[in-house]
Amino acid sequence: MRKKKTAVLLYLIVFVISGYTQESKIYTHHQKQYQDALALYNNKQYQAAQTIFEKVQTSTKDYETEANSAYYVANAAVRLNQLGADRLMENFVANYPTSTKRNSAFMDVADYYFENGKYPYALKWYKKVDQTSMSSQEKERFNFNMGYSLFSSNESKEAERYLSKVSTSPTYGSQAKYYLGYIAYQQDDYEGASERFDQIADQELLSDKLSYYQADMNFKLGNFEEAIALAKSQLTKSDRQEISELNKIIGESYFNLGQYANAIPYLEAYKGKRGKWSNTDHYLLGYCYYKQEDYANAINQFNKIIDGDNGVAQNAYYHLAECYLNLDKKQEALNAFRNASQMEFNEEIQKDAYLNYARLSYEIGNPYEAVPKVLSDYLETYPNDSHSKEIQELLVDSYITSKNFEGALVLLEENSSFASKATYQKVAFYRGVELFIETDYASAHALFAKSLNNAPDEQFKARARYWKAESQYMLNAFEEALADYLQFKTYPAASRTEEANALDYSLGYTYFKLKDYNNAISYFQAYANGGTDLDKKNDANVRLGDCYFVTSKYWPAIESYNKVLQSASPEKDYAAFQKALSYGFIDRSATKIEELNGFISRYSKSSLKDDALFELGNSYIKENQEAIGLETYDRLINDYPGSTLVPGALLRQGLVFYNSNKNELALSKFKTVVRDYPNSQEAIQAVATAKLIYVDTGQVSEFARWVEGLDFVEVTDSELDNASFESAEKQNLQGRNEAAIKGYENYIRDFPNGLHAINANFRLAQLYFQQGEKDKALPGYKYVADSGASEYSEQALARVCEIYIGNKNYTAALPFLQRLESIADIPQNRTFAQSNLMKGYYEQKNYDQTIAYAEKVLETDNIDDRIKSDAQIMIARSAIATADEERAERAYAEVLKIASGALAAEALFYDAYFKQKSGSFEASNNSVQKLARDYAAYKEWGGKGLIIMAKNYYALDDAYQATYILESVIANFGDYTQIVADAEGELAIIKSKEAERNSDIIPEGN
DSSP states (O other), X not given: OHHHHHHHHHHHHHXXXXXXXXXXXXXXXXXXXXXXXXXXXXXXXXXXXXXXXXXXXXXXXXXXXXXXXXXXXXXXXXXXXOTTHHHHHHHHHHXXXXXXXXXXXXXXXHHHHHHXXXXXXXXXXXXXXXXXXXXXXXXXXXXXXXXXXXXXXXXXXXXXXXXXXXXXXXXXXXXXXXXXHHHHHHTTOHHHHHHHHHTOSOHHHHHHHHHHHHHHHHHHTTOHHHHHHHHHHHTTTSOHHHHHHHHHHHHHHHHHTTOHHHHHHHHHHOOOBTTBBOHXXXXXXXXXXXXXXXXXXXXXXXXXXXXXXXXXXXXXXXXXXXXXXXXXXXXXXHHHHHHHHTOOSOHHHHHHHHHHHHHHHHHHOOSXXXXXXXXXXXXXXXXXXXXXHHHHHHHHHHHHHXXXXXXXXXXXXXXXXXXXXXXXXXXXXXXXXXXXXXXXXXXXXXXXXXXXXXXXXXXXXXXXXXXXXXXXXXXXXXXXXXXXXXXXXXXXXXXXXXXXXXXXXXXXXXXXXXXXXXXXXXXXXXXXXXXXXHHHHHHHHHHHHHHHXXXXXXXXXXXXXXXXXXXXXXXXXXXXXXXXXXXXXXXXXXXXXXXXXXXXXXXXXXXXXXXXXXXXXXXXXXXXXXXXXXXXXXXXXXXXXXXXXXXXXXXXXXXXHHHTTOXXXXXXXXXXXXXXXXXSXXXXXXXXXXXXXXXXXXXXXXXXXXXXXXXXXXXXXXXXXXXXXXXXXXXXXXXXXXXXXHXXXXXXXHOXXXXXXXXXXXXXXXXXXXXXXXXXXXXXXHHHHTTOSOTTHHHHHHHHHXXXXXXXXXXXXXXXHHHHHHHOOSHHHHHHHHHHHHHHHHHTXXXXXXXHHHHHHHHSTTOOHHHHHHHHHHHHHHHHHTTOHHHHHHHHHHHHHHOOXXXXXXXXXXXXXXXHHTTOHHHHHHHHHHXXXXXXXXXXXXXXXXXXXXXXXXXXXXXXXXXXXXXXXXXHOXXXXXXXXXXXXXXXXXXXXXXXXXXXXXXXXX
């Protein structure tokens, strides 16, 4: 017993000693500083605690105290979010591997990050924790926290492994099952998700979250009514973002149940993902509006679907097109049908969209491809379609209505089965008219002949016959033209054509050209009495007067010219002049002089004034009023130094002096003619008359010396000169063109300054020109033009200008055009010179002169619309180049009234441009539509117009139309790099803006 007590006492002594020793150690080593820091730490005063722990760590000599201090320094750094906190904790683990706080450090830091929602940081530290030393309770907490951190970091598969370990835990089981169910939900495993959710015991705790997901799952499983009930019950309990998603579930569920009116308010309430809707979102709401026949709101949703390339987009574009059609927006419908027809997700929709695209192309025109091609491509794609007959009928008619006759003709000749003979007849006819207007008379003639060879339509047969005659007339084939005019007259259908109104006028001119003046008189008289065109009636009276004049019936001629003088004809000056001449031929010299003086007073700006002065001078001389006659010649010489009549006036003055024995004065005039107008016929006659004076005065040697200095007079070779020229002339008169060309070339080579040099060069040039060898004709015309005044000067100048302009060499043409303007007696030549000076100055970017000449052209009487539109377009383009858009707008408006072809296309583009600038977007689009419909052949203007249209649509909040048009331009206008670049720039701007509100849109360049 004693031993036993002793043992117990020994144990107590050891315990006491041990306890004493421990207490002494703590008291000794755990200094007050450490205890104070620990207290601060426990009170979450981390910054103050950290400072003290740092001091303890560096000052203590006790390993455990030092390690603990290092632990708390690092732990405080984590909680204070200090830079390098991770490194401090890693240093603690590395420097104190035996510390009892090593595992606690990992867990504490991980838990801290977990509690603050920094799950990726928490994962980093949870992965370092040693689970073997944990209690069961600690392991449950670890597994849940680890699983949730993985779940929040989108590592669902790993998360499932940890969460599954605590799915039966009383503490964490409900939450674990919820997240396991959510993972299954995310993976579209709705049955698995539903099973997990059903196992959750704490329904009240998680009811708010479960209601949303259960509603969504029921929607995705097709249980739409259940989805609606669940989502509606949750609407008042959820946060803002979840309410948006619940509205989407309800709206889409109603949509799938076909309850579109019910769906609309919920779909409208949806806010999108991160504030953006998708193409599908816009489609669903748009379709609901469409089913309610609220087409405007439907369009507003469908047209936000851009960049779509799936079945939803194809459906949307098809229904968008139908909405546009219901609102009579056919151009917009055309684009949407075209887009739907180019997508292959639903073949039935694709085919029906293509059919409607083809129909609309025919009806309103097509800016992307020729209407006949659209229709024929449809027939090729769907050869056995039930609508084939309808499309074939549209195709037949589209050749005419599209006005692309050149393309239509090619298509018809390659595919004769596509249309009837009547269609080919019309297309050939209209293409012939186009070529006639473009002055390609030979090609026009060939097409009118083709039209006549395919002539089931009697009215078009008659019209083609008439225009074939017109073409032959312009080709100087007057006999053939006459035969066709007369044949036209025999057709019963001719009287129903507009051409019948001009037949008498055309026949009158044809007989006039054939010098059959009696028949010409008959037809001109008929038109003057019954014609419908006032200008042509006035002209018919002019030509009637000419026919009487040339057949020496001067009184009837005077009567006809008087009718012209009583009208508003632009040829009143010509009629007045011809009337004066007529009086001279019936021995009424005094009346002739009176009329000529009256002419000079009344028509001071007439191109015939120099002719009138010349005739007046001749008349005074004839009446022996030599002084007044000489004075009149002087007026002509001084006022019109460039006139071709000046050498004749000088010569006549010399002859008057010669006949009055005033030899010195006569010689002075003759020598002036020879000096200033060498090579002219007047110069040759002046030399011959001067020779008589020298012979009469015995000064033959002086005459010889004078003649030696004249290179165009070769006295010794004159007979050879004449013989050589006459030989060439003979070949020309006999129609042997090649022999005549060789003869004239030989003459010019042998007698470069011969008596007939001007005539030979002119005749040679004419022959080359008629054969189409214009470059070979040019030297001859230039020789004549540069040789001074002659009877051929004006015509030669006109031809030089025509050839240079045909070669687009305005720089070379300008000086000749200036000369032609100054000397032209023929009004048409003056107008030709001025209109081309206008174009030449524009080429040189001399816009002031361009406008000045354009205004001169517009002041000219009796010019056709083509020349007027050329002048207005020059003003407009010059105004654009000088940034005078106000003037450009006025000029383009004038062009639009009268132009055709390319100029009309250009004017329509600018009409759209100026309307867009003024904010008239729909009116601007109407102009582009007209451009596309009526001038599809002018693709460059069409492409530019489409960019204008795209801008208009975007301004009208129709992003679909804007982007679709721009994408079509990029795809279809590759030959026009600037147009494509402009379209790409506009498209990038629009997509960038639309990407801000539509999640399916990727901005250009991304």
